[in-house]
Each structure stands twice: as C-alpha cells, then as structure tokens.
Amino acid sequence: MNPLLDRLQPYPFERLRQLFAGVVPNPAYAAISLGIGEPKHPTPPFLKQALVDALDTPGADLSAYPPTIGTPALRGAFTGWLQRRYGLALDPATQVLPVNGSREALFAFAQTVIDPRTKPVVVCPNPFYQIYEGAALLAGAAPYYAPSDPARNFAVDWDSVPEQVWARTQLLYVCSPGNPTGAVMPLDEWRKLFALSDRHGFVIASDECYSEIYFRDEPPLGGLEAAAKLGRTDFTRLVAFTSLSKRSNVPGMRSGFVAGDAKLLKAFALYRTYHGSAMAPPVQAASIAAWSDEAHVVDNRAQYRRKFAEVTPVLASVLDVKLPDASFYLWAGVPGGDDQAFARALLAQYNVTVLPGSFLARESGGRNPGAGRVRMALVAQTAECLEAAHRIVDFVKNNPRPQ
Secondary structure, three states: OOHHHHHOOOOHHHHHHHHOOOOOOOOOOOOEEOOOOOOOOOOOHHHHHHHHHHOOOOOOOOOOOOOOOOOHHHHHHHHHHHHHHHOOOOOOOOOEEEEOOHHHHHHHHHHHHOOHHHOOEEEEOOOOOOHHHHHHHHOOOEEEEOOEEHHHOOEEOHHHOOHHHHHHEEEEEEEOOOOOOOOOOOHHHHHHHHHHHHHHOOEEEEEOOOOOOEOOOOOOOOHHHHHHHOOOOOOOOEEEEEEHHHHHOOHHHOOEEEEEOHHHHHHHHHHHHHHOOOOOHHHHHHHHHHHOOOHHHHHHHHHHHHHHHHHHHHHHOOOEOOOOOEOOEEEEEOOOOOHHHHHHHHHHHHOEEOEEHHHHOOOEOOEOOOOOEEEEEOOOOHHHHHHHHHHHHHHHHHOOOOO
16 A cells, blocks of 8 residues: 555544544534535536536537547636636646646646655645645655744744745645635735745645635735736746636536646646546536636625625624635634534534534644634525524523533
C-alpha cells in the first residue's frame, strides 16, 4: 500500500460520525442538518433539460470517449463567462480546462505541480478545506498551516510564515470567498502573495467555488481578476478553480473548470489525460447551458440573501456570528468554547447538526483556530434554516455551557 495514505487524517464528516456515536437525537424534533455544504436549492429545470436533450444529440451523447480538454464550445463557454464576470480575455485553447468539480481538480493539481524530491512544502490557510492537506500529503509534500487572526475575521497572517518555509514552498492554496469563514481576499492581499510567488517561485491555486454567492453589492474579487488589475495578464504561476455546484445547484453533475497560466494548464492536461478525468458529453452540454445563463444565478443568490438576512440576526442573539462577505456558511463562536460538546449536545437535545470548527483546522502555534466555533451551512430552504436557528437559540438559553 502507498505509505503516504497513513498520513491522512479522518475527513471532517467521518470525525463527526465518530463524535455522534451513541448520541440519540431527541425524537420530538425532525432532523435538520446544517453540517454539510451541499446545495439544496432546486436545480434549474433548463439544466436538467439540457442534460436530457444531449443524450439524443449526436456528438454529445454517450457513444464516444470525450476529449480530456473538452469541446471547443465548452471551453468557449468558460472564457465567455470569465469575460462577462471579470472582464478577462483568456485563450480558450490554452488557458482553460474542464474538471469534474473543483474538489477533484484541487487534489489532482497538487499531484501535477509538486516535485517530491526536494522536501516540498504546501502552504494553506488554517482553518481550511481538507482537500488541500490530503493533496499535499499524497503528493509527497509537507502541509504548512498559515496562522489566521480571529480578530480580522480569520484573515491569514501571511507575514508570520517563516522565510525558510516560503523558500521550500511549491504550492499555495488560497480560498476566497473562504470556507468556512466566508471572507473575501482584498487586492492588497493578492499583491502580497504575488510578490512572494515571484520571489520564491511557488504556484498559487485559487479555490473560488463560492464566488457567486455573496452579500455585498460588489461581487468578490477573483484571483485572475486581481492579477489583471496588477498588470499580471499572463497569470504566471496562478490557476483559479471554480465550479457549477454552488453557482447552479448541481453538485451531483461534478462540473467545473480551471483557468490561468497556460504552461501550468498544459502540464495539468497531460496529467489528466493519464488520470482519465474527461467530462461526459451530456455533462459538457449541460455545463455550456449553465455557464451561458446568469438569470438562474441571480435568483439563487437572491434566495441566499433573503435567507441569511432572516437567519443571521436570530443566531446572533445568542452566538458570536455575523453576516459573511460571501459563501453559504455562518462561522459562529459558541458559549463555553467547546465546539465538540456544543455540537453533540445540540444534536441530542434538538436534533440539529452543525460541524465543529476544530474539525476544519489544525493546531498551529499551540492552538486550533477553529476551536470554540461551529460551521453552519444554510443550504436548505429558509423555513428549515429558521427552524434550526430557533432551536439553537433555545438550546443556548437552556445550555449556556454544554458538556
């Protein structure tokens, strides 16, 4: 067996299952889960229809192997969306690639760019999306968990990363809007990271799967957009990852794309050819329809805005929580500071599932930055999320320090 597998930590939801072992939820309440970031809004009917229609369309059906790099029409849909969303003009032949959701691409990308012969380091935020850690470990690299500052909405303190760590860094994962905090990286932060990349030669992988669910009037700044604003129009050592899962409520379709540095994407395409990561033709057809339509995205965003506007004040009456910049998570501090005890007791008494923040982070500098917080995914319909919020209020009032 690959010995690197032994270095992987249990995935957060496996840890949640273990935490809840032996817990009997109160049968007086129907189960409500805020634990998993899986979109629950209905998939737009026109996307379902595009998928079905493709099954009977020659060239878009299931009768042939699909090309790893996707069809010209699909790559054109990617670049068309990048132009409309960010004002960027990318080459559809060299600067974009389809992927089977951003999760698999974020993992596979590390296997492409890491040279394990040189004791490499992969830097990631802390707290973070666990795929970054697993990708680093299985590529033969050591993860480095960059400290975050709770006083600044858990913004990463890049200045605290030692110079000797940057010198060994081959890949940096960033997530904006962030999971679990919902924070958006400003232009000055990008400027700092580009300068570090220029100095040390590492690649930046920008995870942007939450970019279309936001609560400000101005949409979140993207990594490629930031590069262009700073005159880096060739996107050297930068690749952005995005997906239809959250934007279009199709997590089961497993569809997204990567864009950026043409040299890196050429190598990534080679890796993907051998890895067998081609997107099915009907999924390509439905993806073209999704990337070409914004009306359903505007409606989806409006649903989240209304929901968060109703739910956040309810929870803020008993928890340390506020409206995020973007994403569909609330990142809340809990009374008593024991996130695992809070989650376990909440399930037992009120049948509501939340994810302990400590499961989304690693100890760094003597502390786990996720400890004392929980992540709540407001992915269900508003009524269900409000019901969960009111149960949490009752729970906190009756259990100021759950054990």
